[in-house]
Amino acid sequence: MAVASTTQTGARPGRAGRRLAAPSWVGTVPFLCYVGIFLLLPTGIVIWGAVRNSTGFQFSNLKLLGNSDVRSYFVGSIELSAITAVVGAVLGAVLAYAIASGNPDGAVRRFSLAGSGVLAQFGGVTLAFAFSATIGPVGYLTQASWFYDFPQGIVPIYVYFQVPLMVLVFLPAIDGLRIQWREASENLGGSTWHYWRYVGGPLLAPAFTGALLLLFANALSAFATIQAWENQIAYTVPQQISVAISSEVGTANPSEADVLALGMVVMVAIIMTGYALLQRRAARWLR
Amino acid sequence: MAALIKAAKKEGQLNVIALPPTWANYGTIIKTFEQKYGIKVNSANPDGSSQDEVNAIKQENGTAAAPDVVDVGLAIAVPNASLFAPYKVATWNDIPTAQKDSTGAWYEDYGGYMSVGYNSAKFGTITSLNQLLGPKFKNTVALNGDPTEANAALQGVEMASIGEGGSLGNIAPGVAFFHKLKEAGNFSPIQATGATVKAGQTEVVFNWDYLNTASVVGSPTWKVFVPSNAVLGGYYAQAINKNAPHPAAARLWEEFLFSQAADGGQNLWLEGGARPVEQPTMASNGSINSAAAAKLPPVSGTPVFMSLSQSTKAENYLVANWAKAVK
Numbered sequence: 001m002a003v004a005s006t007t008q009t010g011a012r013p014g015r016a017g018r019r020l021a022a023p024s025w026v027g028t029v030p031f032l033c034y035v036g037i038f039l040l041l042p043t044g045i046v047i048w049g050a051v052r053n054s055t056g057f058q059f060s061n062l063k064l065l066g067n068s069d070v071r072s073y074f075v076g077s078i079e080l081s082a083i084t085a086v087v088g089a090v091l092g093a094v095l096a097y098a099i100a101s102g103n104p105d106g107a108v109r110r111f112s113l114a115g116s117g118v119l120a121q122f123g124g125v126t127l128a129f130a131f132s133a134t135i136g137p138v139g140y141l142t143q144a145s146w147f148y149d150f151p152q153g154i155v156p157i158y159v160y161f162q163v164p165l166m167v168l169v170f171l172p173a174i175d176g177l178r179i180q181w182r183e184a185s186e187n188l189g190g191s192t193w194h195y196w197r198y199v200g201g202p203l204l205a206p207a208f209t210g211a212l213l214l215l216f217a218n219a220l221s222a223f224a225t226i227q228a229w230e231n232q233i234a235y236t237v238p239q240q241i242s243v244a245i246s247s248e249v250g251t252a253n254p255s256e257a258d259v260l261a262l263g264m265v266v267m268v269a270i271i272m273t274g275y276a277l278l279q280r281r282a283a284r285w286l287r
Numbered sequence: 288m289a290a291l292i293k294a295a296k297k298e299g300q301l302n303v304i305a306l307p308p309t310w311a312n313y314g315t316i317i318k319t320f321e322q323k324y325g326i327k328v329n330s331a332n333p334d335g336s337s338q339d340e341v342n343a344i345k346q347e348n349g350t351a352a353a354p355d356v357v358d359v360g361l362a363i364a365v366p367n368a369s370l371f372a373p374y375k376v377a378t379w380n381d382i383p384t385a386q387k388d389s390t391g392a393w394y395e396d397y398g399g400y401m402s403v404g405y406n407s408a409k410f411g412t413i414t415s416l417n418q419l420l421g422p423k424f425k426n427t428v429a430l431n432g433d434p435t436e437a438n439a440a441l442q443g444v445e446m447a448s449i450g451e452g453g454s455l456g457n458i459a460p461g462v463a464f465f466h467k468l469k470e471a472g473n474f475s476p477i478q479a480t481g482a483t484v485k486a487g488q489t490e491v492v493f494n495w496d497y498l499n500t501a502s503v504v505g506s507p508t509w510k511v512f513v514p515s516n517a518v519l520g521g522y523y524a525q526a527i528n529k530n531a532p533h534p535a536a537a538r539l540w541e542e543f544l545f546s547q548a549a550d551g552g553q554n555l556w557l558e559g560g561a562r563p564v565e566q567p568t569m570a571s572n573g574s575i576n577s578a579a580a581a582k583l584p585p586v587s588g589t590p591v592f593m594s595l596s597q598s599t600k601a602e603n604y605l606v607a608n609w610a611k612a613v614k
Contacts, residue, residue, distance in 0.1 A: 142426070150614065233433065243433060247435060247436040
C-alpha cells in the first residue's frame with residue numbers, strides 16, 4: 001500500500017511539469033500578496049503619515065519622539081514588556097523543562113501543551129476582566145491599593161499569557177537536548193552543574209534569548225488587555241496612539257499617532273532582526 | 288416635508304455612527320425612525336468618540352459607507368463646521384440662539400448634567416464629593432474614560448473642580464481631587480460600563496445623568512446625585528455630512544430628531560433621561576411628555592456650561608497634569 005502510493009505521487013510532478021510551465025516563483029505569490037497587504041502596506045501608510053501633513057512633507061513631526069511626554073510612553077511600554085518578558089521567560093522555561101522531562105507521550109504533556117496553546121491567546125478584555133473580577137479588587141484584593149498601579153498591577157495579568165507562550169516556543173529547544181550529551185558529560189566525570197554550565201546552558205542560551213525577545217515584542221504590541229485593566233491614564237505607546245486618534249476634547253493628532261506607530265515599527269524591526277539571528281544560531285545544534 | 292419624506296424613502300438608508308443603543312434612548316429612537324419611514328439605519332462603531340465620527344467623514348468621504356449624520360461634542364463640532372452641510376430644521380426657532388450655529392452647520396440636540404451615580408445598597412446615601420475620599424470607597428470611583436480623550440471624563444473632572452472651589456476656567460482643583468482619590472486608593476481607572484458596575488468594579492461613576500440611571504446601568508439600587516454646588520451641564524450637537532451618501536434621509540433624520548411630536552426625537556431623548564434642547568418651548572406649548580420630564584434627576588443650583596475656550600484651556604491643563612496626578 002505504502003509503496004503503491006509513493007509510486008503514484010512520484011509520477012505526478014513530472015506530468016504536471018509538462019502541462020504547466022509556470023516559473024518557479026509563482027508559488028510564492030500568495031505569500032507575497034499576504035505580506036504586502038498585511039505587513040508592508042500598513043507600514044508604508046504609517047511612515048507616510050508620520051512624515052507628512054496636509055501641505056506636504058514635514059519631518060518636524062518626528063521631533064515629537066524627543067518630547068518628554070512621548071518618551072514616557074515608550075519608557076512605560078519598554079518597562080512593562082521587559083519585566084513581563086523576563087518573568088514569563090523564566091517561569092515558562094522552568095515549566096517547559098518540567099514538561100520535557102516527563103513522559104513524551106503522557107497525558108500531562110499533551111494537556112499542558114494544549115492548555116498553553118489556548119492560554120497564550122487568552123488575552124485582551126476577557127483576561128483583564130477575569131483577573132480583576134476574581135482576584136482583583138472585587139475578588140480577594142478588595143483593599144489592595146497596588147492593583148491599579150503601574151506596572152505592578154498589570155504585570156501579573158500579562159504573565160498569564162507570557163508563560164504559556166514561552167512554553168510553546170521554548171519546549172522544542174529543550175526537546176532538542178539529547179540524552180547522549182548528558183551521558184557523555186557524566187562519563188567524562190561532569191556533575192549536573194558542569195553539564196548545565198558547559199553543555200546545556202550554552203546550547204539553550206540562543207533559544208532562550210530569542211524567546212525572550214519574542215515575548216518582549218508580544219507584550220509591546222498588546223493593547224486590549226491594558227486598556228481593559230485601566231483606560232483613564234495612558235501608560236504605553238499603543239494606549240497613547242488610541243488617544244491621539246480618538247480624542248474628542250481637542251487633542252486628536254493623527255500625525256502623532258503615526259509617529260508613535262513608526263517608533264513601534266522601528267523597535268519591533270530591531271527585536272525581530274535579533275530574534276532571527278538568534279534562531280539561526282540556535283538551529284545549528286538543535287535539529 | 289412630504290417631498291423630503293418621498294426622497295428619503297427613495298434613498299432607503301441612513302448611515303449613523305457612534306450611537307450606543309443605551310445612550311440617551313438611541314436604541315428606541317433608531318427603531319422608531321426605521322418603522323415610521325421604512326428607512327434602514329446602518330449604525331457604525333457604536334462606541335466611537337466624536338473624533339472618530341469626524342475621522343470617518345474624512346476617511347470614508349465619497350463612499351456609500353460614509354456617515355450621513357453625526358452627534359458630536361462642541362469641541363469637535365465647531366472646528367469641523369466646514370465638513371457639515373448647513374440645515375435648519377422646521378423647529379429651528381425653538382432652539383435657543385446660544386445653542387446653535389447661526390448658519391445652521393450644527394445645532395445642539397440634547398444634554399444633561401454631570402452626576403455621580405453609586406450603588407446605594409452598599410454606600411447608603413451620598414450627598415457630597417468629599418464623602419468619596421472615605422475608606423469604604425476603596426478601588427471604586429471611576430470616570431467615563433480618559434479625560435485627555437473623552438469629553439464625559441473631562442467634564443467629570445471639571446465638576447469635581449467646581450465642587451472643590453475651582454471654576455469653569457480652572458480645572459486644577461478637579462485634578463487635585465482625583466489625586467487625593469488616588470492617594471486614598473479609591474480611584475478605579477477602568478472604563479465604567481454596565482458590566483463593570485454589576486461586577487462591582489466601579490460602584491461610583493462620574494457621568495452624564497442620562498447615562499447614570501438605574502435602567503441604563505442595569506442595577507436597581509443605582510442612585511444618582513448632582514452636587515448642588517457643582518451643576519455642570521453639557522450638550523451634544525447634530526450635524527449633516529456635506530457629502531452625505533443619503534442627503535435626503537439625513538435631513539429627514541434631523542427633522543425627526545427635532546420633532547416635538549409624542550414619538551419625535553425630542554420626547555424620545557427625554558424618555559431616555561436626557562434633556563432635549565427644545566425642552567423650554569415644549570414645556571410651555573404642552574407638547575412635552577410630562578411624566579418623563581418628572582423623572583429627571585432633581586437639580587438645585589444654577590447650571591453652568593463650559594465655553595469652547597474654557598474646555599480647550601482645561602484640556603491643555605489635563606494633557607500636562609492628568610497622568611502625573613493619578614499615576
